[in-house]
Amino acid sequence: MRILEVLHMEPKIESIIDTFESRKKHMCIKGDDISIPDCNKATLPGTVTQRTCVFGGARIVLMPITDSLHLIHGPIGCASCTWDIRGSKSSRSNLYKKGCSTDMGEKDIIFGGERKLFETIIELNKLYNPGAIFVYATCVSGVIGDDIKAVCKKSEEITGIRIVPVQSEGFQDYNKTKGHWIGCDALLDYVIGTKELEKTTPYDINIVGEFNVAGDLWGIKPLFKEMGVNIISTITGDSYVDEIAQAHGAKLNIVQCQKSSNYLADKMEKKYGIPSIKVNFFGIKQTINSLRDVADFFDDEEMMERTEEIIKSGLNDVEHKIEEYKERLTGKTVALYVGGNKAWSLVRAFEELGMDVIMSGTKNGMKEDYERIKDTVRDGTVIVDDANSNELALLLKKYQPNLLISGAKEKYISLKLGIPFCDFNHDRISAFAGFNGFISFAKEVDASVSSPVFDLTSKKLMEQ
């Protein structure tokens, strides 16, 4: 393995790549003395960061609530650059795709923007009659001190619908995880528990931290239905706000994106006594384990039997369909550089394709996230925290993986280096979750890694 050779030559953490002194401890190699990088630190000013702001974190957690409007209280850019940017699919309403802004101008900065916000909420409610209006604070509304909570309360009395303040001032923190929590807090404080469950069954669950990107949820939902589990709400993929309002009636929360949503599950456990199970539907084994865990939780013989049937038929389908891809992908290397959760949840999925994860990193990881990465990857894997664009390029150049898994900003950096790329972020087109999702996943990874394009670099011309 190439990486082990490199390791052999360079046993010191300090020399992984050339970067700022203070950044060196944010990268390490598993198996060394230090197997967890330094993390959750402020981004170094003056770097091309791959991180985003707290507002962004809250926005992406709540955006998939499809029957609601998401109103950004700030200058126009905060809405313009973020409307409809998450590939979360909807089976019903399309309201969530609208880009709504109070478009704060100079006057609002001087005199305050509360009046404008109030009028905007009233207008939007009249125009669309949404399930709810989520009102997001931005840096500007924060700095000038607009009391969006009070405005929301007043508007709620007039409109009669849920007007939910989201205290997501962008500069609050360097880690957008805080934004995820703020999004979760908005649900906990203003939505969950505000409507009684109409009908209960012994098998009521919420799917938490599943945002239905590219329709992932739709790969999981039928499996649960077959098992006999009743889904009260998904938080927040393809959801209506009224469904989330009843989430407190569930017997169990299953948590897919643990980075953004463990926080919510923990709080719900404290507040409503709902236990939670961490699940992962990326990969065959992980899907199987997740299904079994849920069946085990309900401790119902029949459900367990049905679950085994589902697993059997799922496996039957998947194994021969991925064979061809696996053949081509075996032995190929992959680097992960993602928001958080996927840095560990994808590792096994790649192993099932015969691939070798040689690097895994996150932009916003906390210590516990890196513990999980460390526990999941094998010795010799590079673990990296908050790599800026320059560092990412250097890491890719040094380790030359056959594939990078990351998002839209990283995509073109990787491609310019001649390194194949596969999107596993908001822009993804295919659903990757569950058994069928795994087939699409294998197909897309193969399309990236096995593309003939990367054999055609300019070097080739000079060689011939």
Next chain:
Amino acid sequence: MSVNIIKKERNAIINPLKTCQPLGAMYAVTGIRRAVPLVHGSQGCSTFVRYSLSRHFREPSEIAVTSLHEDAAVFGGRRNLVEGLQNVAIRLKPDLIGVITTCSSEIIGDDIVGFIRTAKDELKQKIGEEVTEKIKIVPISTPSFVETHLKGYDNAIKALADHVAEPSEPNEKINIIPGMTNPGDVREIKHILAFMDVNGIILTDISDPFDSPLRPSTTEYKPYYPKGGTTVEEIVDSANSLGTISLTKYAGSGALSLEKKYNVPAELGPIPIGVQNTDQFLRNLKKLTGNDVTDEILDERGLLIDSMADFASRYLHGRTAAIYGDPEITSGIARFVGELGMEPKLVLTGSDNKEFVKDIEKVAKETGAEIDTMVGQDLRAMEVYLKDNPVDLMIGNSDARLMAKEYGIPLIRVGFPVYDRVGYHRRPIVGYNGGIHLIDLITNTILEKYYEHEHWKLQQ
């Protein structure tokens, strides 16, 4: 024969047709060789713009940020900017850093010029005076809560004219401010300049940075600096040019600044979209340089007119269009559409601009059409309008794609952003060649939608 202005009746912006100033400035600085845009604001201010730019151009977009956090909101962003500038300077060794402010840094009232001075003093201690002085650090004020992204672009170009341009010997060159156009447009302008035997300084040239080759062996990666872009020397030299042509009067402050300070005559707009606007551009070029319009150019003009003669009356005459987007591009296309015998029924822009209305009045006069005009509006306004007033064609960015689908109106993609089709950033809409590209696009779309396929062979 007239323009009917439809006023905005709401506070809410629903599906915006504009964004904030910093994006325009980041775009402008990306067009400079070995330059780093440094955004003085929250991480989202750079990251979300990088998303937007990368989606449109399908290229990396390398923008640094000072990562302001809560303590900066209380105590000011001095430390972040001073440290950020030094980190960029030492690590990335750029030729230029454009310091781009945001809403938060503007409201806090950070003294950008003072902070830059402090950073330079500290840098001199660390990397020496000579190296420090080589790096141009340009303050660009772009308060997000004032006007739109175009103003940010304008402010950036003006900052370059004010802080970088230096008079020396006359250079016989023409400065071109391309506005927020695409790489294909800038290349077309350079092509026209070459045919006119004019040397140009493009302020700034995003054509290569936002459309660069995949050649791993030649790409600079420590850090990533894309190929091309206007060099700092060229910007310095822009004070010595024969004149400046801004392709947009909505971003002409840089041109006016060069005129006022260094007597470089300025011509502002119109954007050379369509026949008459391109004619005007060439007249401006001739006026400033004395060079005659060459035969090659006249041939290209003839090719455009030839296409127009071939298609216009047969397929396009009387077809109605809704045109939306940035003011300069939108008014340029409205005029071209009029030249084709089509009717620009609705023209809509997100920025609130009186000049725009004047432009559209001119088009109304030329075409004899009644043109419904919306300024400072959003896509929701167009949605409501089109429900009662359907058109044959929509021309604008990708953001109205869902509306186009819902109403069954074909959409011709131009402007920024276009993320749901490929290649649009590469092909020009300016110049006679851009006109040919546009008329092909429009005609093929009309054929596809409104003509019976089985009769195509006869419908020549």
